[in-house]
Structure formats: C-alpha cells, structure tokens
Amino acid sequence: MSLINHHIADYENRKEEITQQLVDAAETAGFFTLVDHGISIEEIESQFSVSRAFFDLSPEVKSKTPYIAKSNNGWEYKAQLRPTTGTYDQKESLWLQLNSDWPSDSDVPQFRERTELFMSKCADISSQVLDCFAIALGFPHDHFRVANDPTQPDCLTQLRLLHYPPSENAAGTWRAGTHTDIGCLTLLFQRDGEDGLEICPGRESSSSQGTDGVFTPLPAETGPIVVNIGDMLMAWSDDRLKSNFHRVRAKGVGKSPSRYSIAYFNQARKNFVLQGPKKMYPPITVAEYFAMAVKKNFEAQLHSKSTASAENEGSKLVSAAV
Numbered sequence: 069m070s071l072i073n074h075h076i077a078d079y080e081n082r083k084e085e086i087t088q089q090l091v092d093a094a095e096t097a098g099f100f101t102l103v104d105h106g107i108s109i110e111e112i113e114s115q116f117s118v119s120r121a122f123f124d125l126s127p128e129v130k131s132k133t134p135y136i137a138k139s140n141n142g143w144e145y146k147a148q149l150r151p152t153t154g155t156y157d158q159k160e161s162l163w164l165q166l167n168s169d170w171p172s173d174s175d176v177p178q179f180r181e182r183t184e185l186f187m188s189k190c191a192d193i194s195s196q197v198l199d200c201f202a203i204a205l206g207f208p209h210d211h212f213r214v215a216n217d218p219t220q221p222d223c224l225t226q227l228r229l230l231h232y233p234p235s236e237n238a239a240g241t242w243r244a245g246t247h248t249d250i251g252c253l254t255l256l257f258q259r260d261g262e263d264g265l266e267i268c269p270g271r272e273s274s275s276s277q278g279t280d281g282v283f284t285p286l287p288a289e290t291g292p293i294v295v296n297i298g299d300m301l302m303a304w305s306d307d308r309l310k311s312n313f314h315r316v317r318a319k320g321v322g323k324s325p326s327r328y329s330i331a332y333f334n335q336a337r338k339n340f341v342l343q344g345p346k347k348m349y350p351p352i353t354v355a356e357y358f359a360m361a362v363k364k365n366f367e368a369q370l371h372s373k374s375t376a377s378a379e380n381e382g383s384k385l386v387s388a389a390v
C-alpha cells in the first residue's frame with residue numbers, strides 16, 4: 069500500500085482543494101502523505117544526521133538528558149512498555165519540548181539550533197493542515213493552529229527522535245507495538261529503505277482499544293511527510309477525523325538495518341478546552357485529556373509488566389505516554 073501524495077505547494081491559493089483532499093484522507097485512513105511541503109530533502113537529511121550524532125553517543129552521555137516520566141521528555145532506551153503487546157519496544161528515543169532539557173552543543177554541535185529550526189518548520193506545516201481541519205469542521209480557521217501554538221509555555225507539543233537498532237530474526241518482538249497517538253496531529257519523517265511502519269484504518273471511536281484490524285505496511289521514503297490524526301483531534305472532531313492504530317516491525321526472519329524516524333507531535337496547549345462542534349463528548353481541558361491518556365497507558369503498563377520480555381525485565385524506566 070502507498071498513500072496518495074498530497075501536494076501542498078501554493079497552499080494559500082489552493083486551500084479549498086487541499087482541505088477537501090486532506091479531510092477525505094483523515095476521515096478514512098487517518099494517514100496521508102505531504103509533498104512539496106517546504107522542507108527540502110537536504111534539510112530532512114540534516115536533521116537525521118543530528119539525530120544519528122546523538123544516538124551514536126555513549127549511554128553515559130545520552131543519559132545527561134534522562135527520561136523523566138512527569139514531563140515525558142528526555143532519552144529512553146528500550147523502556148517503553150506497550151499495553152497492547154506487554155513487551156518493551158526495541159528502540160531508543162529522545163523526547164524534546166521547547167522548554168525541556170536539551171543535549172548540550174558540546175556533545176552534538178549545534179544540536180539545539182538546528183533542531184529548533186526543524187521544529188519551527190514542522191509547526192508551520194502543521195498549522196496549514198490544522199487550518200484545513202478547523203475550516204472543514206466549522207471552527208474559526210485558526211482554532212487548532214492557536215490551540216497548538218508551540219511557542220506558548222503551556223503547549224505540550226514534542227519532537228521525538230527515534231532509533232530502532234539493527235536486528236536479526238525479530239519475530240515475536242516489536243520495534244513499536246500497536247498504538248494510537250494521543251495528541252492532535254503527528255508529522256513523521258522516514259528514510260529510504262528503512263521500512264517497518266504498518267497502519268490499520270477503521271477505528272470508529274476515539275476511546276476504543278480494539279486492535280484486531282488488518283495492518284498494511286507503508287514503505288519508508290525520504291522526503292514525503294507521513295501525517296496522522298491523534299486521539300485528541302479525533303475527539304475534538306466528534307470522531308470524524310480518525311486516529312488509527314499503527315506499529316513498527318522488524319523482519320521476523322533475517323536482518324533488519326537500523327531505522328531512524330523523527331516524529332513531531334502536535335499535542336496542544338494545556339489550558340484549551342477540547343470539544344467537537346456537535347458536542348458528542350463533554351468538554352475537557354487538554355491538560356485533563358492528556359493526564360487521562362497517560363494514566364490509562366501507565367496503569368495498563370503496570371498491569372502488563374509481569375509479561376514483559378526477560379531481556380528488559382531490569383529496565384527501570386517506564387514510559388508513560390504515546
């Protein structure tokens with residue numbers, strides 16, 4: 069399966085047409101790809117080289133920005149236990165927020181400057197997509213853009229650098245176990261040849277946890293941005309825009325090379341109230357929604373910890389979100 073590439077060049081003049089296309093995709097697959105989006109292949113590769121430089125550091129240096137459950141920021145190594153699988157994801161990741169702790173420039177030259185620039189480009193593209201959804205749902209055109217403004221101190225938006233180490237005969241393990249994203253909108257960057265993402269269209273309600281649908285692989289490509297809806301936007305649209313299950317898998321038999329990906333999660337501002345135009349669900353603040361999603365995941369994780377794989381049993385870090 070490959071998704072239709074949506075060209076978003078000349079956005080201002082083509083807004084109506086783009087809105088129609090993106091809403092169609094969001095109402096069905098919940099996933100779509102963007103091209104001509106304004107971030108060049110060189111800029112994407114440059115951010116991947118910043119990411120690789122970080123993951124190449126020793127564990128001691130990487131843990132200078134340790135994972136902190138309360139803020140969900142920092143570096144974690146094979147520490148995310150998935151309620152859907154009962155096992156730890158075979159990956160390492162670095163969660164960043166504009167006001168979180170950052171790796172120092174002496175460990176990765178220009179880490180912060182380059183990454184913040186990349187984040188601001190992701191924010192611009194997100195605003196364009198979010199405006200389309202706000203218009204289609206009958207909200208003021210900047211409703212979601214303002215609610216997801218990452219420069220505001222109460223904004224929960226994060227960038228996540230991900231690295232899935234090389235593996236061999238990975239049957240029975242997951243690079244990322246089945247899940248939905250809990251924010252509004254995710255922008256995902258991948259690299260040619262580093263496949264593994266699989267998606268499962270068909271979720272009817274933002275609170276449903278059934279994961280027995282059919283998963284389809286989505287080949288990785290450098291350049292196009294894979295965009296998906298998260299639970300918050302599904303609820304905020306009265307379940308019209310679909311937050312669908314996805315996962316990342318290595319080859320069950322044979323070797324899989326390293327996979328690097330970069331995800332920009334629009335997770336909205338804590339003080340905003342989330343409610344769809346048809347008021348299908350009671351109003352709830354973003355802060356309450358986020359805490360509930362984290363708690364739900366965290367309790368499920370504690371419950372499933374006893375079934376975790378032996379390799380990871382000693383892990384002290386339990387990731388609480390997404």
Ligand SMILES: O=C(O)CCC(=O)C(=O)O
Binds near residue numbers: 228230256316390
């Ligand atoms: O690495 C990927 O392709 C997916 C990552 C993901 O789904 C997530 O972090 O929520």
Ligand SMILES: [Fe+2]
Binds near residue numbers: 247248249314
């Ligand atoms: Fe995800």
